Amino acid sequence: MKFVKMHGLGNDFIMIDCLCDADSRDKRVSGTEDILNRETVQRLCDRHYGIGADGVICILPSARADFRMKLYNADGSTAQMCGNGIRCLGKYVYDHDRTEKVNLQIETDAGVRQLILYKETDRINTVRVDMGTPDFVPEHIPVRFSYTCVSVGNPHCVIFLKDKEELEQFALEKYGPELEHHPSFPEGINVEIAWIQAPDRIYMRVWERGCGETKACGTGACAVAAAAMRMRKCGPSVNMQLPGGQLRVDYGIRSRNLYLTGPAEEIYSGEIAMG
Incomplete structure (x- = not known):
């Protein structure tokens, strides 16, 4: 193959x-x-x-x-x-x-998503994705207790920390799987920990459902940005700093959709x- x-x-x-x-x-x-x-x-x-x-x-x-x-x-x-x-x-x-x-237009199990491909010479270097509207309705996320979660096509649990040191030292390898497989989340959950450095910059790490800790997660970046925007802790455009590099999340005021831009190699x- x-x-x-x-x-x-x-x-x-x-x-x-x-x-x-x-x-x-x-x-x-x-x-x-x-x-x-x-x-x-x-x-x-x-x-x-x-x-x-x-x-x-x-x-x-x-x-x-x-x-x-x-x-x-x-x-x-x-x-x-x-x-x-x-x-x-x-x-x-x-x-x-x-x-x-x-x-x-790409069909996914979360619906159809629109992509804009940006060329550099004859190759694609950067791709912008319409990630849809973030969903904070608890009934739409499989969870058995009252908790603020967000869905951007798949479910996420976002935890904000007080500083960068706490973010770096957080035992995600321990608490990530505990939350992912917690009975409160019958279909599992993606877990993000994040620190808001400034209204236009957020540092984060992610524990992906079914994968473990990864260097980057596009839906996770959107989930963190959506949660921060809901809390009025960041603006409508924010740079998300992950271990693997930087993604940009923009909120469309008219469409109410999130747009994710970043590289692919x-x-x-x-x-x-x-x-």
Whole structure:
């Protein structure tokens, strides 16, 4: 099976092109989505015995949009949406001649998302994603106690800390999995810890559901920004500083949507035996 390894700020993915055609793709790729069971995804994402990644993305045809994204976490579970992953998908389909469009609609399990691709020479360097409207309604987030959470296509729990030192020393490897698997969150939860340095800059770390701590998380950055905006602790445009680098989140006053902008990079391509 052929694949391409990509990342957005160090949040890395195995990209599998399922857009088969007789001219440019090996027909063995057809049906790839069907063979990606939990065990197979875990093996592919294993950093010692597989390719190694935070997740696997299948690029599929769509009846509703230009392409469809099917996302698997490193533990084999599925995820509704991923801000870094969808930016990688946008770069992939343009750079690999799957489209000539720089304005794309991508179908996800959280709905259709719009992408704007920014070219540098003949390649895509930066991608802007319309992440939709943040949802603070508790009934829309699987949780069994009264808590301020936010959904940006998938559920997040945001914790604000008092300073950068507390952020860096926070035992996320201990409390992340405890919150992720807490019975109060029947479908699991993504956990973000954050420090607001200034109205236009927030530092954060993230524990991703099904992955563990990652260098960056696009939906997590949007969740933190949305929570800070709701608290009136930041402005409508904020730079999110993650371990892997910087993302920008903008709030559309008219649309009430969040827009995520950041880089996407291809690392390498290869082929792996599936048998």
